[in-house]
Amino acid sequence: MSTGSIATLLYNTPHKFTGLLVIGKIFFFLDIISYLSIWTSLITRFTRFPHAFGATFHDPEEAYLIPTAALGFATILFGIEVYGVPSCGIWLVKTQLVLFWVYVAIAICLAVCLNWHLYKTRMATRQPFWLVRLLPSFPAMLAGTTASLLISAHPPHYAIPMLIAGTALQGFGFMISLFILAEYIHGLHHGGLPPMRRRPQMFIAIGPPAFTAVELMGMAEVATSKFGTGFIASAGSLNVPDVLVVLTLFISIFLWILSFFFWALGWLSIFDARREWKFDITWWATVFPNTGFALATIKIGELLDSEAVRWVGPAATVIQVTLWVACAGAHVWAYFTRRTLWPGMDEGFGPDESRRDGSRDGVGMEGDVVGWKAGESHRGLGEV
Numbered sequence: 001m002s003t004g005s006i007a008t009l010l011y012n013t014p015h016k017f018t019g020l021l022v023i024g025k026i027f028f029f030l031d032i033i034s035y036l037s038i039w040t041s042l043i044t045r046f047t048r049f050p051h052a053f054g055a056t057f058h059d060p061e062e063a064y065l066i067p068t069a070a071l072g073f074a075t076i077l078f079g080i081e082v083y084g085v086p087s088c089g090i091w092l093v094k095t096q097l098v099l100f101w102v103y104v105a106i107a108i109c110l111a112v113c114l115n116w117h118l119y120k121t122r123m124a125t126r127q128p129f130w131l132v133r134l135l136p137s138f139p140a141m142l143a144g145t146t147a148s149l150l151i152s153a154h155p156p157h158y159a160i161p162m163l164i165a166g167t168a169l170q171g172f173g174f175m176i177s178l179f180i181l182a183e184y185i186h187g188l189h190h191g192g193l194p195p196m197r198r199r200p201q202m203f204i205a206i207g208p209p210a211f212t213a214v215e216l217m218g219m220a221e222v223a224t225s226k227f228g229t230g231f232i233a234s235a236g237s238l239n240v241p242d243v244l245v246v247l248t249l250f251i252s253i254f255l256w257i258l259s260f261f262f263w264a265l266g267w268l269s270i271f272d273a274r275r276e277w278k279f280d281i282t283w284w285a286t287v288f289p290n291t292g293f294a295l296a297t298i299k300i301g302e303l304l305d306s307e308a309v310r311w312v313g314p315a316a317t318v319i320q321v322t323l324w325v326a327c328a329g330a331h332v333w334a335y336f337t338r339r340t341l342w343p344g345m346d347e348g349f350g351p352d353e354s355r356r357d358g359s360r361d362g363v364g365m366e367g368d369v370v371g372w373k374a375g376e377s378h379r380g381l382g383e384v
Helices: 002-012 020-048 051-056 068-087 090-120 130-153 156-191 196-226 240-272 281-286 288-304 307-336
Strands: 360-363 368-370 377-379
Touching: 002 020, 002 068, 002 288, 002 307, 020 051, 020 068, 068 090, 068 130, 090 130, 090 156, 130 156, 130 196, 156 196, 196 240, 196 281, 196 288, 240 288, 281 288, 281 307, 288 307
Parallel strands: none
Antiparallel strands: 360 368, 368 377
């Protein structure tokens, strides 16, 4: 999903140079290849070890990551819109419409059924990091962002249901995220900063306000061509699209500053522990949420018609591409040196890392989960 988000960011970056779209297409194809490769690996794993599929739903690390499969699907839909539709016929537009509603159905099932399962099994008591609890509702929230990018290619009778469904799901995901973000802030106040291996995941907090801002501004822009003046009968002759643009712009600025707070908090926390840096898969959390923050910044610059803010867009794009390259390079190196994607060495299974105060975090080889709060311990059920 990080690769697909970079492809979308490259397409939306202002002040493009020649060849930027070609680079974006390369990232889009890499996104498809990596997505299919991961699914192939998962199917192979579950075929060879059937018990691992059921164990995934009872492991405090893996269970919360199940929705990332849907998020990866959403980023492919982003790429289809910006790179595929302009190069293909009407058949891809119709296929895209079907895929959007399939995605909505999957997102709703994950938000309801997976959350219910996690509540029933009290999974949060064995998952010491608060923000990963956002992930089951994340695909529903991203449905709004997906709709805002896709509806421009569809006539009003298709676009308006997409817009309404996307707004409803975006609102649901954002409201759920507020409860978890409150728990996150409470945990930081009382438990302090998490261990270094968890700190890249602090950027997950950026996603809800940032992607909601992107969705609101995108929906409002498209509404100007899809909504008529009298779309809402009780509003009389009020120009609904113009009102939406003004309203969503200022709400998005309101959300953007919250994203900026979480962005700054994450980087301060990571650089504070720079002597403990060691790559693991959690570092990929620095890419996808931060891309949403960059997209929100670019959109605000466009609607404000601010050249100064527009120039922030290319700078943010350079930073995000650099982060992606660094994570990809470190991930390949870690794989060949058997420090990730090997039994006993991944998030949730590998040897945990010590904090300065001597407490430990993570899921050990025996399955013990130990939080950074004194006296907090749990049991994990996952299997490799």
